[in-house]
Amino acid sequence: MKISRSGVFHVSSAVLGRITNVKPANIRKDLSYVGEYGKPGYGYEIDKLLAVIEKIIGINKLQRVIVVGVGNIGEALLSYQDWPARGFEIAGAFDKDKRKMGRVINGIEVRGNSEVPSFVKKEGIEIAILATPTEITQLKVNELAQDGMRGFYVFSPIVINVPVGCYVENIDMISPLEFLVYRLKNKISK
Amino acid sequence: MKISRSGVFHVSSAVLGRITNVKPANIRKDLSYVGEYGKPGYGYEIDKLLAVIEKIIGINKLQRVIVVGVGNIGEALLSYQDWPARGFEIAGAFDKDKRKMGRVINGIEVRGNSEVPSFVKKEGIEIAILATPTEITQLKVNELAQDGMRGFYVFSPIVINVPVGCYVENIDMISPLEFLVYRLKNKISK
DNA sequence: TTTCATTTGTGAACATTTTAACAAACTTGA
């Protein structure tokens, strides 16, 4: 449910709790850690709350990233329409495969691996999304760290190591499905 | 690091901890909750440990699922090569778009929406992966629940409600990227 | 204004998770 832009300008922790399946007290406590944004008897101003949260996360200004590896996942990412709404822009895409280089997907040109260093330097980009084959992902991260990248969002289901000053987030798209199987089997409502 | 099938047949909590960045005591405690599989002075037999875990999760036998919505993500899922290694098989795929129906991707035929009820009944499938536009995902889940589906793996970044006896797992592919931005900004090593 | 109904922020109670520490159990090699 989109509660913003629908004639409602404020929201209580009770309502937020109903929407998100989180206990209201928990929501209030969490928000209290980052400041006091609510008014007693009224709730939280939605626009203000969103702005504050986006500022805290750091997605209040557009984040430009590159995609490395334009295979199944990489292509889906390039074709994704909601990047701007989420505060991101895919500034460039790279693949080692000659058959993919030169292709333009959703307005984004796929470049060769060798262009990475100059591209990210010129564009001032620090975050890379990796959708490369699992076997080479760690090597690729090492390489990109050398090129000055500092944030890595990795789709390979492995533990990735990075130098100090660099940060990595992993996503394993299959694990939640395994967990679903487990819950189904054991009737675990969560 | 793949530690199985490499001449090593057992592994200690210390080694598992190094690989996964988890404290050894934590690994031992967690494993102790599901039984006693380790030998003092020796560690855990890798094959046995894997078998036990797969059995507990329920992925020791092949899990057959359907994919609903063959767009960017849906197509990437159909093309994914590692489903068998992970214990899954995509038994069928469905889309409402006539242009996608009939297409065969990675050996899987894309069928029309209307075929879902008979297909899942005949094939005895209970789990659906939804890669549909965010706006219609909840509706689609309701529909599939009517058709007898009991597990839903949802790619839309929204809270999904299901009837009792049904289970849902969500994956928001963008949130981890937002968190990466936050960590980068605040130098949070995790 | 004043009253009534809401809703926040938080201190304290309660619950869960993580960590450290170590006796007991096992392997290995002599």
Place this chain on the structure above:
DNA sequence: TCAAGTTTGTTAAAATGTTCACAAATGAAA
């Protein structure tokens, strides 16, 4: 067989996270 060296499973302590409950603050209505 025995002694030395590992590593487990578990207990208890410490740390972290969640929930309750309520005074204080605010908005809305009269």
